[in-house]
Amino acid sequence: MPPATPELISSRSPRVSAARRLAKRxxxxxxxxxxxxxxxxxxxxxxxxATAGREGGHRPTGAATLVExxxxxxxxxxxxxxxxxxxxxxxxxxxAAEQVIADISTTVTPQGLVGVCHFxxxxxxxxxxxxxxxxxxxxxxRDPGNAGTVxxxxxxxxxxxxxxxxxxxxxxxxKAVRASVGSLFHLPVAVGxxxxxxxxxxxxxxxxxxxxxxxxxxDLDDELDRRTMGGPTAWVFGNEAWGLPEETxxxxxxxxxxxxxxxxxxxxxxxxxxxxxxxxARAQRAAGGCRSVTES
Numbered sequence: 001m002p003p004a005t006p007e008l009i010s011s012r013s014p015r016v017s018a019a020r021r022l023a024k025r026x027x028x029x030x031x032x033x034x035x036x037x038x039x040x041x042x043x044x045x046x047x048x049x050a051t052a053g054r055e056g057g058h059r060p061t062g063a064a065t066l067v068e069x070x071x072x073x074x075x076x077x078x079x080x081x082x083x084x085x086x087x088x089x090x091x092x093x094x095x096a097a098e099q100v101i102a103d104i105s106t107t108v109t110p111q112g113l114v115g116v117c118h119f120x121x122x123x124x125x126x127x128x129x130x131x132x133x134x135x136x137x138x139x140x141x142r143d144p145g146n147a148g149t150v151x152x153x154x155x156x157x158x159x160x161x162x163x164x165x166x167x168x169x170x171x172x173x174x175k176a177v178r179a180s181v182g183s184l185f186h187l188p189v190a191v192g193x194x195x196x197x198x199x200x201x202x203x204x205x206x207x208x209x210x211x212x213x214x215x216x217x218x219d220l221d222d223e224l225d226r227r228t229m230g231g232p233t234a235w236v237f238g239n240e241a242w243g244l245p246e247e248t249x250x251x252x253x254x255x256x257x258x259x260x261x262x263x264x265x266x267x268x269x270x271x272x273x274x275x276x277x278x279x280x281a282r283a284q285r286a287a288g289g290c291r292s293v294t295e296s
Contacts, residue, residue, distance in 0.1 A: 011103040034172035036115040044185040046085035064089040068116040075112025106174040122188035132160035135234040139195045148179025149270040155183035157277035165195040199251040207232040216257035229283035
């Protein structure tokens with residue numbers, strides 16, 4: 001049986017135009033909606049629900065995150081499970097021509113699925129109230145691909161939250177969403193938090209705050225050998241090009257470098273973040289296996 005005929009064949013359709021505008025930050029902020037592209041991101045969006053406190057109370061607990069889904073007939077046939085999950089979530093599903101998907105998509109080679117989703121960032125106060133044991137703080141991170149990849153690393157390492165400071169890239173930048181490969185929907189993320197407030201508030205909840213910097217005066221291997229990393233920890237990661245400014249490093253409890261044992265000049269941001277977060281995750285498990293302060 002051939003795929004169904006698309007219902008949306010013109011990029012001038014009001015629905016298509018509204019979705020396409022979400023590629024721009026000012027429209028995303030105004031509508032509090034963003035685009036999720038590809039089967040992995042859309043699958044995660046389809047099953048995601050709002051939790052208490054999300055979006056400052058604009059969405060009730062349990063409300064669906066996926067609002068609308070555009071799919072080519074071929075993609076709808078290939079990913080019938082995702083289409084079914086989207087409909088179960090109450091999302092409007094539109095079969096669209098390939099050119100329509102290409103016009104909405106921000107990728108060079110669209111995969112045939114583009115979802116429109118509600119913002120899902122979490123108030124910083126809610127993250128603090130949960131007393132997280134492992135947190136990644138992105139301070140002055142400007143590259144959306146790096147931000148999304150660090151979020152993915154934090155998710156994989158078992159971190160319980162990510163914080164993007166007010167000087168960092170937009171969480172809902174399409175490149176950041178794609179680079180997170182669905183992890184954006186897995187753990188709480190706070191946005192727009194001044195770095196001074198983030199560090200002070202985390203420390204007040206009993207979290208040790210470490211700055212990751214290649215020029216740090218402490219060595220990650222030494223910290224692990226001394227068994228200083230088993231407690232609640234937040235890692236602060238800086239800009240891709242110039243790292244963390246001195247005033248930000250001074251706010252933290254220690255500045256830690258990832259040792260370079262070979263001839264490489266340095267590590268990129270996402271790689272360094274993965275090393276630091278996994279080091280903390282391993283140390284915490286070795287210290288007793290607790291995954292949160294409230295469970296210790």
